[in-house]
Amino acid sequence: MADSAQAQKLVYLVTGGCGFLGEHVVRMLLQREPRLGELRVFDLHLGPWLEELKTGPVRVTAIQGDVTQAHEVAAAVAGAHVVIHTAGLVDVFGRASPKTIHEVNVQGTRNVIEACVQTGTRFLVYTSSMEVVGPNTKGHPFYRGNEDTPYEAVHRHPYPCSKALAEWLMGLLVCGGLPLVTCALRPTGIYGEGHQIMRDFYRQGLRLGGRLFRAIPASVEHGRVYVGNVAWMHVLAARELERRAARMGGQVYFCYDGSPYKSYEDFNMEFLGPCGLRLVGTRPLVPYWLLVFLAALNVLLQWLLRPLLLYAPLLNPYTLAMANTTFTVSTDKAQRHFGYEPLFSWEDSRTRTILWVQATGGSAQ
Ligand SMILES: NC(=O)c1ccc[n+]([C@@H]2O[C@H](COP(=O)([O-])OP(=O)(O)OC[C@H]3O[C@@H](n4cnc5c(N)ncnc54)[C@H](O)[C@@H]3O)[C@@H](O)[C@H]2O)c1
Numbered sequence: 001m002a003d004s005a006q007a008q009k010l011v012y013l014v015t016g017g018c019g020f021l022g023e024h025v026v027r028m029l030l031q032r033e034p035r036l037g038e039l040r041v042f043d044l045h046l047g048p049w050l051e052e053l054k055t056g057p058v059r060v061t062a063i064q065g066d067v068t069q070a071h072e073v074a075a076a077v078a079g080a081h082v083v084i085h086t087a088g089l090v091d092v093f094g095r096a097s098p099k100t101i102h103e104v105n106v107q108g109t110r111n112v113i114e115a116c117v118q119t120g121t122r123f124l125v126y127t128s129s130m131e132v133v134g135p136n137t138k139g140h141p142f143y144r145g146n147e148d149t150p151y152e153a154v155h156r157h158p159y160p161c162s163k164a165l166a167e168w169l170m171g172l173l174v175c176g177g178l179p180l181v182t183c184a185l186r187p188t189g190i191y192g193e194g195h196q197i198m199r200d201f202y203r204q205g206l207r208l209g210g211r212l213f214r215a216i217p218a219s220v221e222h223g224r225v226y227v228g229n230v231a232w233m234h235v236l237a238a239r240e241l242e243r244r245a246a247r248m249g250g251q252v253y254f255c256y257d258g259s260p261y262k263s264y265e266d267f268n269m270e271f272l273g274p275c276g277l278r279l280v281g282t283r284p285l286v287p288y289w290l291l292v293f294l295a296a297l298n299v300l301l302q303w304l305l306r307p308l309l310l311y312a313p314l315l316n317p318y319t320l321a322m323a324n325t326t327f328t329v330s331t332d333k334a335q336r337h338f339g340y341e342p343l344f345s346w347e348d349s350r351t352r353t354i355l356w357v358q359a360t361g362g363s364a365q
């Protein structure tokens with residue numbers, strides 16, 4: 001007798017499937033989801049790498065579309081059994097306007113939810129963010145917290161505001177008693193192959209003669225999680241939503257793995273060190289007040305230069321506050337609720353990331 005994996009082939013849709021995380025989710029589904037019959041990859045910008053996937057046994061359909069356009073989302077969702085919604089505008093640098101961030105992250109998510117409800121899709125996994133919780137504007141540390149740890153979540157920046165609102169929309173469904181079963185995954189800072197900011201730091205270090213200068217005390221710890229494990233968690237959550245709907249429906253899960261707790265800069269050095277960079281200073285080399293001043297200056301410059309060019313450096317008051325606030329998670333909720341175990345050990349994650357930085361860090365790719 002054919003087993004159920006062969007009997008029922010499922011249609012999956014991944015929004016934002018050509019982004020940093022989205023590409024890993026797409027590849028992970030193809031490798032690890034035996035019930036996959038068709039994979040729809042929906043993104044504003046389609047990657048050329050999708051072409052190579054079309055020659056495999058699973059039907060891969062590339063859909064160029066915009067989540068802010070309800071009719072485009074509805075057409076892509078129609079007939080899908082499962083939707084993984086990772087599309088989003090990740091901007092804490094002032095590149096996009098607050099209005100655009102809201103449209104993509106909140107209205108886009110609303111469109112995905114409504115399309116699922118209208119077309120009868122039953123399972124939806126949403127990529128949320130740790131920033132739905134914090135760090136808050138008061139700089140309170142969140143130390144080894146879990147999904148139930150009390151924390152004063154106060155948002156002002158458009159990006160965390162939008163992620164919080166979108167996650168709240170997901171929660172509304174549970175209260176509304178709709179047949180759609182959803183859960184939200186909250187990654188901390190993701191790293192791994194394709195991580196733009198890691199590459200930016202690497203290039204900056206190369207420009208500075210192989211050195212980076214410590215700006216944040218080593219005692220400020222950050223939660224980081226490997227992209228392959230975040231992708232695996234999405235695939236597993238999507239698979240288990242059906243079987244464990246009562247337990248998982250409406251739940252939120254932090255994304256976690258065995259990556260060590262370190263400061264943002266020390267963590268990056270785990271990869272940039274083996275690529276030849278050195279972090280200078282055991283303590284910050286510039287006083288904090290000077291960083292605050294430079295961050296404020298960058299905001300002013302961004303505003304002054306806006307008519308001429310987009311000036312969006314990494315340092316601004318929000319990113320400085322983030323970098324300077326401890327935020328680490330310690331939880332096993334995903335393990336308890338749907339059997340998640342990281343697929344990649346810390347050693348594997350580290351090696352894969354180093355190889356990627358070495359291969360592409362200095363090139364224009
Ligand atoms: N990178 C992180 O550290 C991190 C941490 C926590 C949560 N997240 C969340 O994970 C998700 C993916 O983030 P990422 O780091 O891969 O970002 P990314 O920018 O690499 O990927 C986002 C993808 O969404 C697509 N997209 C943007 N606007 C769209 C639109 N209007 N219509 C359709 N597609 C659109 C982009 O083209 C891109 O391919 C986001 O929802 C983000 O909020 C990321």
Ligand SMILES: CC(C)CCC[C@@H](C)[C@H]1CC[C@H]2[C@@H]3[C@H](O)C=C4C[C@@H](O)CC[C@]4(C)[C@H]3CC[C@]12C
Nearest residue numbers: 090092129131188189215264314319320322323
């Ligand atoms: C002060 C400077 C020297 C260093 C600036 C580092 C700064 C660019 C880093 C620090 C923390 C980073 C964020 C953190 O890892 C988590 C997330 C959550 C996610 O939803 C989007 C990405 C984001 C905001 C990281 C962006 C880069 C930050 C702010």
